[in-house]
Amino acid sequence: MNIESFDLERWQSVHEHQVEINLSESGVHPLRLRELVGAGDLEDLLEQELGYPQTNGTIPLRERIAAMYDGATAANVLVTNGGSEANFVTCWHLVEPGDEVVVIQPTYMQIPGLARSFGATVREVWLEPRLVDHAGQSGPGGSRGPADGLRSPARWRLDLGEVRAAVTPHTRLIAVCNPNNPTGARLDEAEVAELSAIAADTGCWLLADEIYRGAELDGRLSSSAWGRHDRVIVTGGLSKTFGLPGLRIGWIAGPAEVIDRLWGRHDYTTIAPGALNDRLARLALEPSRRQRLVARTRKRLRNNQAIVQAWAGEHQTVQQVPPEAGGVTLIRYAGSRPSARLAETLRAQQGVLVVPGIHFGLEHHLRVGIGGEPDPLHRGLARLGDLLRSASGPLASETSPTREH
Ligand SMILES: Cc1ncc(COP(=O)(O)O)c(C=O)c1O
Numbered sequence: 476m477n478i479e480s481f482d483l484e485r486w487q488s489v490h491e492h493q494v495e496i497n498l499s500e501s502g503v504h505p506l507r508l509r510e511l512v513g514a515g516d517l518e519d520l521l522e523q524e525l526g527y528p529q530t531n532g533t534i535p536l537r538e539r540i541a542a543m544y545d546g547a548t549a550a551n552v553l554v555t556n557g558g559s560e561a562n563f564v565t566c567w568h569l570v571e572p573g574d575e576v577v578v579i580q581p582t583y584m585q586i587p588g589l590a591r592s593f594g595a596t597v598r599e600v601w602l603e604p605r606l607v608d609h610a611g612q613s614g615p616g617g618s619r620g621p622a623d624g625l626r627s628p629a630r631w632r633l634d635l636g637e638v639r640a641a642v643t644p645h646t647r648l649i650a651v652c653n654p655n656n657p658t659g660a661r662l663d664e665a666e667v668a669e670l671s672a673i674a675a676d677t678g679c680w681l682l683a684d685e686i687y688r689g690a691e692l693d694g695r696l697s698s699s700a701w702g703r704h705d706r707v708i709v710t711g712g713l714s715k716t717f718g719l720p721g722l723r724i725g726w727i728a729g730p731a732e733v734i735d736r737l738w739g740r741h742d743y744t745t746i747a748p749g750a751l752n753d754r755l756a757r758l759a760l761e762p763s764r765r766q767r768l769v770a771r772t773r774k775r776l777r778n779n780q781a782i783v784q785a786w787a788g789e790h791q792t793v794q795q796v797p798p799e800a801g802g803v804t805l806i807r808y809a810g811s812r813p814s815a816r817l818a819e820t821l822r823a824q825q826g827v828l829v830v831p832g833i834h835f836g837l838e839h840h841l842r843v844g845i846g847g848e849p850d851p852l853h854r855g856l857a858r859l860g861d862l863l864r865s866a867s868g869p870l871a872s873e874t875s876p877t878r879e880h
Contacts, residue, residue, distance in 0.1 A: 483834040495826035496855040502715040503846030530747035539760035544701040550731040558686040558712035558725035574647035581835035602631040631660035654687040657842040659798020664698040671703035687801040689716035724756040779845040786856045802846035825858040
């Protein structure tokens with residue numbers, strides 16, 4: 476099996492703990508253990524046996540996860556080691572050589588990489604930036620500069636007609652990341668319903684990676700694909716919205732029979748979550764704590780987005796479609812410098828780590844994390860601004876492509 480390089484993860488794995496300012500992170504600044512565990516919980520925790528827990532996740536944890544999906548029970552949930560294992564196990568189960576997988580792009584590149592490694596052909600449908608004028612009408616575009624007073628890029632939109640057209644009799648799976656990494660776009664209820672209807676009408680599966688659900692800047696919880704029909708699988712976890720990536724707790728929510736089959740795959744991957752992680756995850760998802768964590772995340776994202784927006788407003792050669800949810804934003808920059816070269820220069824010369832857009836197949840963009848501390852964000856953006864000023868012309872004209880493969 477030929478496994479393609481997961482460039483985004485490689486780039487972060489190699490550099491993220493060595494740089495002065497890490498803006499490559501896609502979640503929110505992690506909690507410390509003491510912020511999660513109250514003094515009253517401590518004695519209890521010290522009694523935790525460090526054996527194998529229930530291998531598909533303890534019942535109390537699965538019940539707490541199920542409580543986030545209308546009508547779900549513990550039987551609809553498999554606990555995994557991170558959202559990445561959830562996606563892996565699902566793709567491993569569903570995708571066979573010769574299948575086609577429709578992937579909404581840009582996206583976290585795990586699923587397309589896995590699908591190709593498992594012998595499938597990936598058909599891409601791209602989110603596009605839309606311009607919205609003052610009357611609220613949208614049209615294609617996305618490349619006017621911020622100085623344009625009439626219209627500004629407002630949202631990344633999905634053309635659902637294109638998704639339907641991409642499905643063929645060989646399509647096994649439609650994969651979407653919603654809310655989306657790297658754009659911060661969020662599909663609305665009608666769009667999630669239509670996406671799920673496309674899968675239902677054509678007999679293929681819908682895999683919705685919803686690990687950013689709950690991290691909405693405006694506080695409106697994103698619609699989930701969960702439970703819309705018996706070929707919908709949702710993945711999630713504690714790493715992004717809840718600020719607990721070090722717990723390595725993810726999950727799959729789906730029909731009970733499918734969850735059972737996926738559990739059989741998980742026997743082959745990691746067997747079980749860590750006992751302590753399962754225990755701490757139960758604490759984190761206790762309803763009042765869960766709400767506190769979500770509120771912390773949303774506040775942080777709003778504050779940091781204001782910093783990015785102010786910075787972008789001061790730089791005529793960058794453009795941002797404001798993120799609706801999630802821990803990251805895409806910055807489009809003027810000029811023709813390849814994003815990998817720009818990101819490497821920024822890292823090597825300025826000590827700032829961002830993710831080059833090319834890791835998502837999207838040239839002339841950089842992905843910047845907005846979940847961290849405000850001070851490094853300010854400093855990192857200032858250095859990025861200096862670098863861009865030293866080497867950029869105006870943004871490309873409105874008709875130029877926003878991506879290059
Ligand atoms: C959309 C998406 N899904 C899954 C993951 C992996 O999550 P985890 O760290 O819980 O394995 C990431 C990590 O960046 C992600 O962005």
